Amino acid sequence: xxxxxxxxxxxxxxxxxxxxxxxxxxxxxxxxxxxxxxxxxxxxxxxxxxxxxxxxxxxxxxxxxxxxxxxxxxxxxxxxxxxxxxxxxxxxxxxxxxxxxxxxxxxxxxxxxxxxxxxxxxxxxxxxxxxxxxxxxxxxxxxxxxxxxxxxxxxxxxxxxxxxxxxxxxxx
Numbered sequence: 027x028x029x030x031x032x033x034x035x036x037x038x039x040x041x042x043x044x045x046x047x048x049x050x051x052x053x054x055x056x057x058x059x060x061x062x063x064x065x066x067x068x069x070x071x072x073x074x075x076x077x078x079x080x081x082x083x084x085x086x087x088x089x090x091x092x093x094x095x096x097x098x099x100x101x102x103x104x105x106x107x108x109x110x111x112x113x114x115x116x117x118x119x120x121x122x123x124x125x126x127x128x129x130x131x132x133x134x135x136x137x138x139x140x141x142x143x144x145x146x147x148x149x150x151x152x153x154x155x156x157x158x159x160x161x162x163x164x165x166x167x168x169x170x171x172x173x174x175x176x177x178x179x180x181x182x183x184x185x186x187x188x189x190x191x192x193x194x195x196x197x198x
Contacts, residue, residue: 080157080159082155083154083156083157083163084133084135085133086108086131086133088157089155089163091105092105095192096193097177097192098186100116100117102115103117103120103121104178105121106131111128111129111130111131112140113127114127114128115127129142137153137168138152138154138165139151140170140179143174145175146171146174149172149175150170151167151170151179152167153167153170161195161196162194162196164194165180165192178192
C-alpha cells in the first residue's frame with residue numbers, strides 16, 4: 027500500500043514537468059527563429075510616490091492662531107500670539123481663565139528660540155517648525171533642557187507609558 031502512494035505522489039509531482047516540456051532537451055535549446063524574434067525590454071525607472079513637502083516656518087505670522095494637539099492624558103490647546111507669546115493649557119477653559127504655561131518665541135532664520143518659561147528660567151530651547159500640506163503644525167526639537175516646554179511643544183519624555191508626538195491642528 028505504501029509503495030502505491032509513493033508512486034502516485036511521484037507521478038503527481040513530475041507530471042507538470044513533462045506537460046510543460048520541462049523534461050525535453052529540445053524545449054530548452056533556442057532555435058534560430060527564436061533568436062530573430064527576441065524582444066529587447068529596456069528597464070525604466072518607476073518614480074516612487076512622493077509625499078508633499080512640509081513648509082518650514084520662518085516667521086511668527088505663519089503660525090499665529092489657536093492650535094490643538096492630542097497628548098497622552100488629553101489635549102494641549104495652544105495660542106500663538108503675533109508678538110510671539112506661546113500660551114498652552116489642557117483645556118480652552120484654562121486658557122480663558124489665564125491658567126496657562128507660557129513662553130516667548132523668536133526667530134533666527136528658520137530656527138525658533140523659546141525663552142521665558144517660568145518653570146525653566148534662564149533655559150533656552152531651540153526648535154524648527156513645519157506646516158504640513160494638511161495644515162498641521164509640528165515643532166521639532168533641536169535642543170531644549172526644559173522638559174516641561176519640550177512636553178508641550180514636541181513630544182513626551184522617554185519612559186512614558188503612553189508616548190506621544192505632538193501634531194498641532196488649527197482651530198477655526
